[in-house]
Amino acid sequence: MSTPTRVPPRGDRRAGIVAAALELFADKGYLATTMDDIGRAVAMRGPSLYKHVASKQDLLVEIMERSIATVLRDHRIAVESTDDVREQLRRAVEAHVRFHARHRLEAFVGTRELRHLDEANRAVMLSLRKDYESGFRELVERGVAQGRFRVGSVKLAVYSILDMGVGVAVWFREGGEFSVDEVAYHYGDQALRLLGAD
Amino acid sequence: MSTPTRVPPRGDRRAGIVAAALELFADKGYLATTMDDIGRAVAMRGPSLYKHVASKQDLLVEIMERSIATVLRDHRIAVESTDDVREQLRRAVEAHVRFHARHRLEAFVGTRELRHLDEANRAVMLSLRKDYESGFRELVERGVAQGRFRVGSVKLAVYSILDMGVGVAVWFREGGEFSVDEVAYHYGDQALRLLGAD
Numbered sequence: 001m002s003t004p005t006r007v008p009p010r011g012d013r014r015a016g017i018v019a020a021a022l023e024l025f026a027d028k029g030y031l032a033t034t035m036d037d038i039g040r041a042v043a044m045r046g047p048s049l050y051k052h053v054a055s056k057q058d059l060l061v062e063i064m065e066r067s068i069a070t071v072l073r074d075h076r077i078a079v080e081s082t083d084d085v086r087e088q089l090r091r092a093v094e095a096h097v098r099f100h101a102r103h104r105l106e107a108f109v110g111t112r113e114l115r116h117l118d119e120a121n122r123a124v125m126l127s128l129r130k131d132y133e134s135g136f137r138e139l140v141e142r143g144v145a146q147g148r149f150r151v152g153s154v155k156l157a158v159y160s161i162l163d164m165g166v167g168v169a170v171w172f173r174e175g176g177e178f179s180v181d182e183v184a185y186h187y188g189d190q191a192l193r194l195l196g197a198d
Numbered sequence: 199m200s201t202p203t204r205v206p207p208r209g210d211r212r213a214g215i216v217a218a219a220l221e222l223f224a225d226k227g228y229l230a231t232t233m234d235d236i237g238r239a240v241a242m243r244g245p246s247l248y249k250h251v252a253s254k255q256d257l258l259v260e261i262m263e264r265s266i267a268t269v270l271r272d273h274r275i276a277v278e279s280t281d282d283v284r285e286q287l288r289r290a291v292e293a294h295v296r297f298h299a300r301h302r303l304e305a306f307v308g309t310r311e312l313r314h315l316d317e318a319n320r321a322v323m324l325s326l327r328k329d330y331e332s333g334f335r336e337l338v339e340r341g342v343a344q345g346r347f348r349v350g351s352v353k354l355a356v357y358s359i360l361d362m363g364v365g366v367a368v369w370f371r372e373g374g375e376f377s378v379d380e381v382a383y384h385y386g387d388q389a390l391r392l393l394g395a396d
Binding site: 028152196 | 201226310343350354358360362366369376381385388391392
């Protein structure tokens with residue numbers, strides 16, 4: 001049997017381009033990155049590059065949409081995994097921390113380059129980010145209503161818990177002092193303390 | 199008596215240039231900002247601009263040095279204001295939050311553009327940032343040693359508290375739902391809870 005010559009399918013090619021764009025956006029910033037830079041990184045010239053992606057904006061949108069879809073899915077899984085609001089909150093924080101430890105560049109670009117999305121794209125992205133935040137707010141409100149949490153301000157508690165996790169993307173290093181699990185467990189505990197959980 | 203014509207002193211001129219650079223760095227990023235952009239923002243041409251500042255890098259260094267000097271000073275004042283470690287920690291967190299609410303652009307540029315400092319400048323800046331972090335670590339360690347705080351990991355607790363505050367620079371809006379004081383007080387309380395303070 002002859003082995004057919006391996007031609008990378010379209011999807012693979014595009015994934016490679018997105019990965020290269022992510023590195024460049026993280027390193028130089030979206031504005032300072034050109035389609036030529038991205039082409040050079042994947043050894044493709046303009047015309048063939050444009051067969052796979054329409055524009056730099058499309059690449060930014062794809063990076064951000066994939067990230068928010070991932071955290072929204074992981075949040076839903078955490079919340080659906082139990083009926084106990086304390087455990088739901090703990091697992092949601094762990095999922096949040098795991099994402100930020102494992103997708104550092106996506107987290108960095110996702111926050112820094114929001115302003116460089118076209119208006120319509122930005123509106124969609126802000127709305128999805130709001131949904132994510134609302135998920136945490138509903139958990140904390142439910143915990144307060146059930147007498148399980150005690151907080152000074154639900155909104156500020158949620159901002160704090162989310163920002164603690166976002167910070168992980170800045171300092172975390174694979175193979176460093178802490179494993180992803182360790183950070184996730186500690187941050188889950190810290191969030192529950194911050195919420196005055198029973 | 200004749201009023202002398204008001205010529206802006208050299209310091210004022212430079213302050214205006216630094217302020218314009220800060221806005222441009224925050225908006226477009228350091229790499230995408232040119233000295234021409236900065237000149238246009240302050241209505242100065244190349245030659246006169248270069249009488250006040252030697253380079254774009256100098257402006258970035260000045261912005262970052264001023265920020266770190268401010269937070270280090272405010273931290274020292276907070277710690278020297280009392281002998282009680284719980285109050286020291288609370289005031290240090292409040293000072294951290296106040297800075298990030300009031301200097302949103304500086305905080306944003308300070309983190310995002312660290313990579314664009316020249317090597318020697320970056321080494322100095324990273325060392326000053328380490329000093330700031332160490333100040334918090336010493337407070338938490340002392341609190342733990344005195345049996346006033348209980349934490350799973352001093353390092354992760356400090357990262358969390360600092361990152362909560364850094365996040366304020368992202369979402370805070372002057373004249374919005376919360377005043378700077380409100381945020382500072384809530385974050386001080388939250389930090390103490392996270393530390394399991396007595």
